[in-house]
Amino acid sequence: xxxxxxxxxxxxxxxxxxxxxxxxxxxxxxxxxxxxxxxxxxxxxxxxxxxxxxxxxxxxxxxxxxxxxxxxxxxxxxxxxxxxxxxxxxxxxxxxxxxxxxxxxxxxxxxxxxxxxxxxxxxxxxxxxxxxxxxxxx
Amino acid sequence: xxxxxxxxxxxxxxxxxxxxxxxxxxxxxxxxxxxxxxxxxxxxxxxxxxxxxxxxxxxxxxx
Numbered sequence: 001x002x003x004x005x006x007x008x009x010x011x012x013x014x015x016x017x018x019x020x021x022x023x024x025x026x027x028x029x030x031x032x033x034x035x036x037x038x039x040x041x042x043x044x045x046x047x048x049x050x051x052x053x054x055x056x057x058x059x060x061x062x063x064x065x066x067x068x069x070x071x072x073x074x075x076x077x078x079x080x081x082x083x084x085x086x087x088x089x090x091x092x093x094x095x096x097x098x099x100x101x102x103x104x105x106x107x108x109x110x111x112x113x114x115x116x117x118x119x120x121x122x123x124x125x126x127x128x129x130x131x132x133x134x135x136x137x138x
Numbered sequence: 139x140x141x142x143x144x145x146x147x148x149x150x151x152x153x154x155x156x157x158x159x160x161x162x163x164x165x166x167x168x169x170x171x172x173x174x175x176x177x178x179x180x181x182x183x184x185x186x187x188x189x190x191x192x193x194x195x196x197x198x199x200x201x
Contacts, residue, residue, distance in 0.1 A: 026163065026170040033174075040178045098170065110162045111171075118171040122181065 027101045036094045043087055050080060057128030057135060062095065062116035063088045067128050067135065091115075 047064070050056045050072065057067040064087055072080050095115060099108040120129040125138050176182050 024163075024166060026166045028170045028174060037174060037177055041180065044178055044180075094174070104162075107162055107167075110164075111167055114164065114167040115171045115175070118168060118175055122172075122175050122179065 026098060028098060030097065030101045032097045033094065033101060036090050036097060040087065040090050040094070043083060043090070046083055047087065050083075051124070051127045054126075054128050054137070055080065056084060057130060058116075058119050058123055060116055060120075060130045060132065062112045062119060063091055 047056065051058075053071045054068050055066065055071040056064050059065050064084055066080060066084055069077055069080075092112075095112040096105070096108050098111050099105050120131070123129050123138050127138050128135050129138055130136075
């Protein structure tokens with residue numbers, strides 16, 4: 001009887017340690033996440049100059065927005081709006097996919113807010129970022 | 139007796155699994171975010187530090 005109990009405890013410990021190992025890293029290598037990442041990486045070459053000119057900025061909720069349309073020639077504004085829309089769609093999908101890939105769809109909002117802070121931290125100098133107090137230039 | 143012990147074992151094991159999983163792993167999320175942002179913005183090679191400023195023409199030659 002004691003052996004059964006001991007066996008169960010051991011099994012429980014093993015299962016428990018697996019959960020700990022799983023919690024140490026978030027799963028971000030699913031095909032869906034990789035596809036979104038590649039799409040964002042390709043788009044970034046187009047978005048880069050707009051960050052630098054202040055036309056777009058990083059919002060406090062982990063997305064981007066057109067901040068100063070006047071910094072963009074009229075002919076390019078439509079294209080920029082499309083880029084921003086596509087980027088935000090990808091970002092929202094990314095946050096959702098990470099939450100789902102880790103078995104916790106309810107983590108989406110927290111993942112999004114974690115990303116928001118990291119995007120802003122890693123933004124290049126000269127880029128516009130939004131915090132609780134408003135817009136600042138890095 | 140056997141049922142009682144089984145029950146005790148489950149009572150000990152199940153909350154251990156659940157409590158570990160209900161909290162949002164903030165540190166792991168930051169690590170994952172950093173990894174993805176580095177890839178999307180291609181920050182790994184450090185090339186992004188270079189800013190493409192317009193090159194000023196060299197000092198005019200004496201003429």
